[in-house]
Amino acid sequence: MLTCRAVWKKLAPLARASSTVCRQNVRRAGWNNARTPLCVPVAHMSTGPVGGGGDNLKYALLVGAAFVGGLTYAVITVKGDQERHRERMAAIASRKQKSASQIHTEPLAPLETKLEAAAAPDAEAAAPSETAEPPPAADSKPSLPSHAPYLLIGGGTASFAAARSIRARDPGAKVLIVTDEPDLPYMRPPLSKELWFSDDPSVTETLRFKQWNGKERSIYFQPPSFYIDTEELRSAENGGVAVLTGRKVVHMDVRGNKVKLDDDMEISYDKCLIATGGVPRNLQVIERAGEEVMKRTTVFRKIDDFKSLDKVSRNTQSITIIGGGFLGSELACALGRRSTESGLEVIQMFPEKGNMGKVLPEYLSNWTTEKVKKEGVKVIREAVVKSVSYKDDKLEIKLKDGRVVRTDHIVAAVGLEPNVDLAKSAGLEVDSDFGGYRVNAELQARSNIWVAGDAACFYDIRLGRRRVEHHDHAVVSGRLAGENMTGANKPYWHQSMFWSDLGPDVGYEAIGIVDSSLPTVGVFAKATAKDTPKAATEESGTGIRSESETEETATSAVAPAAPAPVVEHRDEYGKGVIFYLREKVVVGIILWNVFNRMPIARKIIKDGEEHADLNEVAKLFNIHED
């Protein structure tokens, strides 16, 4: 309002001035006003003689008036804009001051990076009211970097793989990982497998597990000494990887190439990776069931979830796992194993007809379910949960078909919701079919932004657009993103794999699209005692089975021992290869109890050829040998 008035005051003299100019112009006969916006139909008001001096004068006046009008409008707009601009700059300046002072007063204690104790008292001293703008404010933020050449949002597997890749390719690279977890980057698969089989009673603290060959390792990718302190990042001569734990990125400014954390701190970047993974889903019926039920429900993804479930398994009599996929089945088997020692009742329920019902063809899913039962698990198939309530110190799960299950604790393993919190502020596209950020074949979302891991919905040149939630994919995509962030420009090409062990007798590795709704062709041999995951690791002398892929171990040239007893039952799916087909092309392969042959499987998928006889293709795998 004030603006308008101020402008209006200016208007008057201006109008007068312009009109004077105009009148002068008009006097200059023949001066053509180039800006004649209005084609004013000259209303013949008078019936006086047409043409001649009178009309010309009217015409000139009209043109003059239009010119004046146009000019004043332009002036008003420009003035208005100037005012608005001034106001906005003032607002921004005051906001920056406010946030700067806020950071100083906030205690820096929650930070779990290795901050020197000295830094904290300095920061909490009264902040000067005129702080410099955050980006070059080295003094006002004593410990944390305000700029990171490589910023990785999320501290999981994909992020670590990217950090490693960047450091390998860009000498002296300075990489900052920001994670909202309190832990340094770690691997997830052992949380639902190896850690449960450990004999060490302190495993929940050490998070180390002994592999089959006796070698022990931690779930952390690297010990703390691998990383450098966040405050040393800026000055480190050879660069390094710093991890900022317990902080969440809440806002992303793509135009300004910077992010804002949950404590209002801003970090600018040159290249950014979003590897935010996801959050475990829960069942709506549980979320609506009230606090008593929620207290007795675990969703499983992080180290803390492992610790708490371990504790629960020692202190309750009955645990029910809802979900029949990878995580649910692995946890069921792990807990089932424990149940033989402790008398714990382990129940697993899911809507499908058998374990891994969405992955394995029906005959194999049924076979697997029988194996899971042998691990001590009570499997309830085709179970859809209708309601959960807390009654008489027990959780009562009512199924849609009327069955009722009473248990002490629930583990919900019903899928992952990819974390796309930053999509709105960053203006990034989210995929409506698969969820997650939509990126191209090179994992790029925008110019300086890449996405990898569970949260990335990417274009796979061979298999089409997809989103993959497996460990190896996080490694492969993180690695690729890191390469592309350092200029490689490579598409996703090396197909990632995944694996699962369901007890000592059932183990498989898989690659590509493994969806039970696709037609499959399975080629099986008769199983012998040697064809188990345990045997595979003992033979190749490696630890976790997946490790044998990574090192260039010679395939174990074990001379065939005395023929092991052959299982006679025809429908024993001991070991074999299963091909998943999409329009006659193999798009997915499962190696069922057959190990160390992933490269062949990868090759077949890469070729993308139509094979007339899949039995011939199966021969390439030598399934009868070890």
Place this chain on the structure above:
Amino acid sequence: MSYCKQEGKDRIIFVTKEDHETPSNAELIADDPDDPYEEQGLILPNGEINWNCPCLGGMASGPCGSQFKEAFSCFHYSQEEVKGSECLEQFRSMQECMQRYPDLYPQEEDKENPPPAESGGSPAADGSALLSENDSSSVASPDSVSAADG
């Protein structure tokens, strides 16, 4: 003998060892060793070292990464009769650095792991190398240098 059955859309074939004895007639497409999309081995087609090779583990990216790169590069391009003999300084500086991080680089002086064979096209093992983190931590020192040390 092999036996086959169909369960809906899924086909199941049981085969004996004899069934699979004859060589396969399935055709695979020949691989291009210089395909830029593929995972490269330790040595790139242009002769340079692929620092991102999973076979190197975390050596090139850890705190002693730059020392490792210098030492190994020196060795790789060395034309001396005793390969790498002029790289003593770099290797010493690398060992010095590694001694400062004993939990990252376990001090196993006796265990010499010569750098993985510099065969041009040897494809790197699977991309999932991060699982073998602590295992590939032995210092990559060429035999010739340590002989000179002795």
